[in-house]
Amino acid sequence: MQIINVKHPLKKEQLPTEATVLIMGFFDGVHLGHQKVIKTGVKLAKEHNLKSILLTFDRSPRTVYQHETNFKYLSTRSRKAQLIEGLGVDYLYFVKFTPDFAHLKPQEFVDQYMIDLKAKYIVAGFDYTYGKKDVANMANLPNYSKGNFETVMVPEQLINDQKIGSSAIKEFITNDKIAEANEFLGYNYQNQGKVIHGLQRGRTLGYPTANIAVDGDQVIPSIGVYATKIKVDGVWYNSMTSVGYNVTFKENTGITIESNIFDFNRDIYGEPVVIEWVKYLRGEVKFDGADGLIKQLELDKRNSLKVL
Ligand SMILES: Cc1cc2nc3c(=O)[nH]c(=O)nc-3n(C[C@H](O)[C@H](O)[C@H](O)COP(=O)(O)O)c2cc1C
Ligand SMILES: Nc1ncnc2c1ncn2[C@@H]1O[C@H](COP(=O)(O)OP(=O)(O)O)[C@@H](O)[C@H]1O
Incomplete structure (x- = not known):
């Protein structure tokens, strides 16, 4: 083309x-x-x-x-x-x-x-x-x-008597309904972006997270945790991604998008990535401390692997 x-x-x-x-x-x-x-x-x-x-x-x-x-x-x-x-x-x-x-x-x-x-x-x-x-x-x-x-x-x-349209899909994406969005799109929704520096806490939890700044004016999924795939340097990896405010640690960083990539250990700061949103798993939770969050991350990883 x-x-x-x-x-x-x-x-x-x-x-x-x-x-x-x-x-x-x-x-x-x-x-x-x-x-x-x-x-x-x-x-x-x-x-x-x-x-x-x-x-x-x-x-x-x-x-x-x-x-x-x-x-x-x-x-x-x-x-x-x-x-x-x-x-x-x-x-x-x-x-x-x-x-x-x-x-x-x-x-x-x-x-x-x-x-x-x-x-x-x-x-x-x-x-x-x-x-x-x-x-x-x-x-x-x-x-x-x-x-x-x-x-x-x-x-x-139409799908289920509803018009397949960009506005409906945006509503789904921003209201925890990524599965419906993907059904209307006919493929899994993606965002393009690049890896930026976070607060370097992820690695201390045992779950390093690539913080992602999306390019341009893209629709971002609603706050929550998702089973995802992520494309780095031309290769797709399984991952889990959080869109949230990091409420457990109460930093006023605004919304961050962070992916923990499975079976992966590389410095990818500055690299372009594509995130594919496969399934909404849960909302963001405020834990009493790092231990509670780590236990939940283990469970999130298991739940992600089930659908990926
Ligand atoms: C799959 C996943 C789920 C997460 N869920 C929560 C959560 O429920 N509550 C929360 O406060 N932070 C959650 N986080 C964000 C972690 O707090 C964050 O990744 C950690 O603080 C590392 O931040 P850093 O990249 O700035 O170092 C989640 C992160 C991931 C990757
Ligand atoms: N499995 C992995 N998943 C995500 N990032 C990883 C992984 N392995 C190594 N990294 C690297 O480590 C960084 C994340 O570490 P982290 O301590 O969470 O720092 P930051 O807060 O800067 O994101 C990523 O940006 C990436 O360069």
């Missing part, structure tokens, strides 16, 4: 040479609903011997049109690209959400992106809109196509 970064307007050399299927959306998290849309586009491209393009943006349209500040994402840019590549897309266009781009009128957007990208089919989810809300949607898109393309709308995807 080739990644093309666009700062409006599209440059001539960024245009495809062949006819395409254009898959449209922000696709935060690339959950099962998104996967359905993307697979529909990729399949259509194969059937008609066309290239597939996925057009997305460098930030959530909600931060632009609804002025949402403090927006948290289910996928970093690189994670999103990795998930999309796994679905067989040929070209991924990341458009920078500049004011110029955001203010394009529907016909301008259709002309300068959909038609110029040589789309024969536009594939998107049922609730896709482009530009300011209520101006342009899948229902009125054919009015702007000038006969250049057909539109394919993928209907709402």
